[in-house]
Amino acid sequence: MPHILVAGKIHDAGLAVLKQAPGITFDLVDEITAESYLPLLPRADALLIRTQPVTAAGIATAPRLRIVSRHGVGYDAVDVAALNSRRIPLCIVGDVNSRAVAEHTLMLMLAAARRTVAHDAASRNGNWKVRNGFETTELDGKTLLILGFGRIGRRVAQLAQAFGMTVLAHDPFIGASAMGVEGVRAIADIGTVLGQIDFLTLHVPLSPKGAVIGAGELAAMKPSAIVVNAARGGLIDETALDLALRQRKLAAAALDVLVDEPPGLDHPLLANPYVTISPHSAGLTAECAARMAISSAQNILDHFAGKLDRRLVVNAAAIGM
Numbered sequence: 001m002p003h004i005l006v007a008g009k010i011h012d013a014g015l016a017v018l019k020q021a022p023g024i025t026f027d028l029v030d031e032i033t034a035e036s037y038l039p040l041l042p043r044a045d046a047l048l049i050r051t052q053p054v055t056a057a058g059i060a061t062a063p064r065l066r067i068v069s070r071h072g073v074g075y076d077a078v079d080v081a082a083l084n085s086r087r088i089p090l091c092i093v094g095d096v097n098s099r100a101v102a103e104h105t106l107m108l109m110l111a112a113a114r115r116t117v118a119h120d121a122a123s124r125n126g127n128w129k130v131r132n133g134f135e136t137t138e139l140d141g142k143t144l145l146i147l148g149f150g151r152i153g154r155r156v157a158q159l160a161q162a163f164g165m166t167v168l169a170h171d172p173f174i175g176a177s178a179m180g181v182e183g184v185r186a187i188a189d190i191g192t193v194l195g196q197i198d199f200l201t202l203h204v205p206l207s208p209k210g211a212v213i214g215a216g217e218l219a220a221m222k223p224s225a226i227v228v229n230a231a232r233g234g235l236i237d238e239t240a241l242d243l244a245l246r247q248r249k250l251a252a253a254a255l256d257v258l259v260d261e262p263p264g265l266d267h268p269l270l271a272n273p274y275v276t277i278s279p280h281s282a283g284l285t286a287e288c289a290a291r292m293a294i295s296s297a298q299n300i301l302d303h304f305a306g307k308l309d310r311r312l313v314v315n316a317a318a319i320g321m
Contacts, residue, residue: 001025002066002304007037008050010071011286014293021301034058041065046300049078051261051280056082067303071296072283073097074232076206080315087319091299091312095151096291097283102155104282105201105230106163108254109144111276112226113137113199115252118273137198137224137251140164145193147212148203148231149174149184156201157184168193171204194220201228202235215240223249230256230282238269245274256282 001023006015009030018026027044029037034052041047041062047054048069056079059065065088068078073092083090111117114136122130144160146153149171157167167184176186187193194200194217204212213227214237221227227250229236238259244250254276258269261280269275283292302308310316 002045002300003027003043003064004046004048004300005029005037005040005044006048007052008032008071010048010050010296011289011293013290014048014071014297017294017297017301024301046303048296048300051077054078054083059083059086059088067091067300067308069296069299069303071292074205075314076232080318084315084318089303089308089313089319089321090315091296091303091308092314093292093295093299094309094312096295097288098151098155100285100288101152101203101230101282102159103285104256104278105152105156105203105228106159108228108230108256108276108278109139109160109199109201109226112228112252112254113139117276139199142166142198143168143196144199144201145170145187145190145197146184146201146203147171147190149179150203152231153203154182156203157182165199168197190217191220195222197221197225199226199228202231204231204235206232206234211235211237211240213237213241215244218244218250221250224251226251227253228255229253233257233259233261242268242272242275245272250274252276256280 004018004026006026006028018024027040032050032052038058041058044062045064046067048071050071054068059082068083068088068090070092075090078090080090119130141164143166146156146169149169153169160167161183168187169179169184170187170190179186212235218240241253245253252274256278257280299308299312310321313321
């Protein structure tokens with residue numbers, strides 16, 4: 001029977017799925033590092049992985065490996081080509097985290113607009129006069145540009161509209177008519193609207209070309225604009241963002257992701273007073289953690305039962321599924 005390596009702590013609901021499966025055995029490594037799980041990989045028939053890298057070298061040590069299941073939807077840290085060479089499917093969870101990430105995105109937008117973190121610190125230190133700076137702003141009546149109109153982007157649009165925002169979106173894979181049904185205006189070239197928007201939020205994968213928002217894009221935005229990233233570190237040029245904020249060419253930024261996680265304590269953005277940061281936790285509500293754990297575990301069981309949903313296999317075409 002298959003032996004599964006669960007690399008990184010997952011919700012007990014996912015472990016229960018594995019425990020209840022007849023004949024299944026598994027190793028569990030709570031620590032989320034490559035070093036902690038690699039020694040156990042050679043005896044694994046399946047790998048359930050959190051955010052740790054899955055490299056070609058690691059895959060080469062696992063002769064029994066038949067499937068890799070991501071505890072999430074991103075797979076930037078996985079060497080897909082190495083899996084393809086052995087026809088090993090890489091699967092992701094279904095639509096289990098869009099609600100949580102979208103809610104977190106709106107929370108970041110509100111926190112940045114209302115200076116929540118700075119005002120909390122000031123209030124705790126007795127400085128209630130901070131409110132008289134009138135430095136906060138509202139979402140109502142503002143214009144939001146969403147980059148990426150997948151499940152998360154669409155949910156963000158719905159929530160933003162509930163706050164009274166005008167929503168624009170850019171996604172080369174989604175037609176203008178589909179966006180129009182959602183009450184969203186499609187933007188073909190973001191350069192044409194960067195100077196008009198009040199908020200920008202990103203919900204796209206990493207690009208081989210590098211940052212989607214660099215110094216040029218930031219310079220084109222209004223000094224009152226706010227940038228939010230709850231997608232992937234590296235989508236925004238962090239050096240350019242830090243400089244734009246310190247020079248007050250941009251009002252604020254709210255980030256759930258960074259290039260290096262966790263960042264070094266000397267990272268400039270950590271000391272930037274105009275940045276709100278969360279620890280890549282957008283999708284880690286209790287409810288979402290349970291859904292991700294269940295889905296990522298069930299994908300493995302479905303694979304060995306011969307009924308894995310092809311739509312959840314990111315390299316299905318490459319391995320002939």
